[in-house]
Amino acid sequence: MSEFSYKKGELYCESIKVKTLADKFGTPFYLYSYNALINNFLKIQAAFKPVDPLICFAMKANDNLAVVKALTDKGAGCDIVSLGELQKAKKIKADPQKIVFASVGKTEEEIIAAIKTGILFFNVESEEELLKINSLAKKLNKKTSATLRINPDVAAATHQRITTGTLKNKFGIDLQTAHRIFKNADKYPYVMLKGLHIHIGSQITTTKPYVDALKKALSFINTLKKDGIALEYFDLGGGFGIIYKDKNIAGPKDFAKVLIPLLKKIDLKIVMEPGRSICGDTGIFVTKALYLKDNGAKRFLIVDSGMNDLMRPSLYDAYHEIIPVKQTHSRKIKMDIVGPICESGDFFAKDRMFPKLKEGELIAIKNAGAYCHVMASNYNVRGRAPEILVKGNKYAAIKKRETFKDLVKLESIPDFL
Ligand code: LLP
Numbered sequence: 001m002s003e004f005s006y007k008k009g010e011l012y013c014e015s016i017k018v019k020t021l022a023d024k025f026g027t028p029f030y031l032y033s034y035n036a037l038i039n040n041f042l043k044i045q046a047a048f049k050p051v052d053p054l055i056c057f058a059m060k061a062n063d064n065l066a067v068v069k070a071l072t073d074k075g076a077g078c079d080i081v082s083l084g085e086l087q088k089a090k091k092i093k094a095d096p097q098k099i100v101f102a103s104v105g106k107t108e109e110e111i112i113a114a115i116k117t118g119i120l121f122f123n124v125e126s127e128e129e130l131l132k133i134n135s136l137a138k139k140l141n142k143k144t145s146a147t148l149r150i151n152p153d154v155a156a157a158t159h160q161r162i163t164t165g166t167l168k169n170k171f172g173i174d175l176q177t178a179h180r181i182f183k184n185a186d187k188y189p190y191v192m193l194k195g196l197h198i199h200i201g202s203q204i205t206t207t208k209p210y211v212d213a214l215k216k217a218l219s220f221i222n223t224l225k226k227d228g229i230a231l232e233y234f235d236l237g238g239g240f241g242i243i244y245k246d247k248n249i250a251g252p253k254d255f256a257k258v259l260i261p262l263l264k265k266i267d268l269k270i271v272m273e274p275g276r277s278i279c280g281d282t283g284i285f286v287t288k289a290l291y292l293k294d295n296g297a298k299r300f301l302i303v304d305s306g307m308n309d310l311m312r313p314s315l316y317d318a319y320h321e322i323i324p325v326k327q328t329h330s331r332k333i334k335m336d337i338v339g340p341i342c343e344s345g346d347f348f349a350k351d352r353m354f355p356k357l358k359e360g361e362l363i364a365i366k367n368a369g370a371y372c373h374v375m376a377s378n379y380n381v382r383g384r385a386p387e388i389l390v391k392g393n394k395y396a397a398i399k400k401r402e403t404f405k406d407l408v409k410l411e412s413i414p415d416f417l
Contacts, residue, residue, distance in 0.1 A: 003033035015393040028287040028305035034391035036282035047256035058275030061370035066398035079273035137190035147195035199237025205249035240277035283369025306339025325362035
């Protein structure tokens, strides 16, 4: 996170003082570094250069239009999972031939919109879905392309709610069924079956699960070859982990070193879908200390944001490093850092050694660029926090703070009340 650093005791994002932004926009807010974002993208691209992949940014990690546009301007494509993400990709004029669409539950509306857009391919997750895509493409009289998302049945050591590559999960198609589908491809004349897709999970920090999955994919591709079935694409999915706490994890270069030889053997056009590893460490979440409460047994730092803003700690017990925005010499004590929401699950850190801050001082929750703002909610009628983007000495709100008006605009009281 070198774009976030202290200068004379004050936290900066690139050339902008975080405190300046807090004064201007109020708290809490998300803050992203443009340079960090682009550097992460370029690093992955450089690491995998020998196989020249199409890198489709997984929009689910951060779907802000400015973030996605910054990346597509550098040549990234988009990995989408919903009509909303497709519409956002179209709004920033992403190249349709760089859009791939995964989701176990694509609706007719979503399929039709994607066919009309002319996306690169669907990542198909069941035979039933493939039949549906074929019949809708036929109705539209427009051929479309697909890969089959195979379930390689490998367990990635990550949080159980974000592992996806075993048969216990709802994702992908088992190899036997996939083989049958490829052999009967003429059942789907409006869908060109062009390849294989895998995605084995997220926040994966070792290379082994990928190696296992790629070996399975390779042997499957060879089986298909023997049957005279030739493919064009192999989509590796996303999943590379970032450093939240443990520094000893595989980075893009380590993944590349181990995976490139296998990808070369696979010898197809390579697509990748990284999300977190592009945007995760490019953002912080800034919030303000309200009260330091001591109940005799425990101390709590209560801040002006909650699980509705950033729910990874509540949902996954995820660790996020937290730092003061102004460096302080005050003594560190053990505390929970919590929000104002009416649930005990509303916390950012438990039993964390953290300096004793005064009311009004700011803290920054790190690694808040992926799966944070996108997962925010309006629980307890709290407006979602704004997102600010910094590039050098420039900054802009790339999403405004939600107001009370925004929160009630879709609600109405019916006449019969
Ligand atoms: N491709 C597919 C098909 C996916 O399902 C995902 C993530 C990705 C790519 C991107 O994976 P990444 O490179 O970001 O690991 N909310 C959770 C993470 C859920 C990930 C879901 N799928 C979290 O906060 O950790």
